[in-house]
Amino acid sequence: MPAARIHFVRHAETLFNVNGQLQGWCDSPLTDRGERQAAALGERLRQVPLAAAFCSDLTRTRTTAAAALAGHPDVALKEMPELREWHFGAWEGQPNASLWGPVFRDHGYTYAPASPDWPQMTAGGYDTVIDAVHRHDPSCRAENARQVRDRLAKGLDVVTxxxxxxxxxxxxxxxxxxHGVVLGTLLRxxxxxxxxxxxxxxxxxxxxTWRDGTVTVGETDDSCAVAPA
Incomplete structure (x- = not known):
């Protein structure tokens, strides 16, 4: 049987990304740079033989995916709430450090933007991190690890x-x-x-890539992230 292949992409840059705000299930528009990234993604995928496309139902992924499909007008885009980012509860829209500071401390680390400690902190999986987000949420609306796993499993069933x-x-x-952290969760x-x-x-x-029962995860291609001015 031929190999089955899925290309996973994080959405283009948004205003909240630039401002260092937690985005989760809320939304903000793509920046000018984000628009250029999305256009570059469309060129990157123009010669890829796409049969189907999926995205979360949030604006930033829908906008990115639409640009990614510029060379594939016959491919319909399916929006899925199951593919949303983690839900951060009351922390949505707040500065990144307001939540990640306590979560990192729970795991014995000190938070910094683009922290080099993230791979070590999540080496055993994402459950303890997701549950820490839930635990620190004063509104109790943030998802816990079981909820994230369950909804992503439903989305993955459709995609695979x-x-x-x-x-x-x-x-x-x-x-x-x-989305960013949900991509790590999906790949895990x-x-x-x-x-x-x-x-x-x-x-x-x-x-x-799935071939003969073996799953291979490729290296991250960041060529579209560095969109020229």
């Missing part, structure tokens, strides 16, 4: 089924546009031993 069908019929490959559910070397850049792309 589409990938398997596309591979079996020779129809092509799959595109998924989603697909390949439990996989550990991201660092954070996932805006419009970064990683390809997962």
């Amino acid at each position: 089924a589409a990938a398997g069908h596309a591979a079996a019929t020779g129809a092509g490959e799959i595109l998924v546009v989603t 559910q697909i390949a439990p031993d996989h550990v991201l070397a660092g954070g996932f850049p805006n419009c970064g792309l990683v390809t997962v």
